[in-house]
Amino acid sequence: MGKAEHFNGLTPAEAERLALLLEEMGEAQHIIGKVLRHGYTSCSPFDAQGTINRVLLEKEVGDVMAALDLLYAANDLSASKTEESRQRKHKTVRRYLHHQPSGDNSSS
Numbered sequence: 001m002g003k004a005e006h007f008n009g010l011t012p013a014e015a016e017r018l019a020l021l022l023e024e025m026g027e028a029q030h031i032i033g034k035v036l037r038h039g040y041t042s043c044s045p046f047d048a049q050g051t052i053n054r055v056l057l058e059k060e061v062g063d064v065m066a067a068l069d070l071l072y073a074a075n076d077l078s079a080s081k082t083e084e085s086r087q088r089k090h091k092t093v094r095r096y097l098h099h100q101p102s103g104d105n106s107s108s
């Protein structure tokens with residue numbers, strides 16, 4: 001390991017992509033908190049445009065997906081492995097949910 005190499009072995013580009021993903025996930029979490037406290041149709045009294053929380057969450061989830069796209073494009077993560085995990089989760093999560101409609105409504 002060279003002197004300039006970071007202990008985690010990440011290149012600056014890899015670290016930057018992860019930082020972006022982390023930030024966008026944090027922004028999505030922030031809006032999820034707003035939805036849980038105030039509802040989907042509420043908006044911040046400080047938002048002059050009156051953007052409701054649903055729209056804000058749609059934006060931030062899209063930002064997360066864009067950040068993931070960068071990781072996939074750079075082969076930091078495997079899109080197919082992620083998809084396998086997503087499908088597996090659809091099969092297993094329902095038994096732990098208490099308020100969702102029964103039946104398979106996965107997007108596959």
Ligand SMILES: [Mg+2]
Nearest residue numbers: 024027060063
């Ligand atoms: Mg964002």
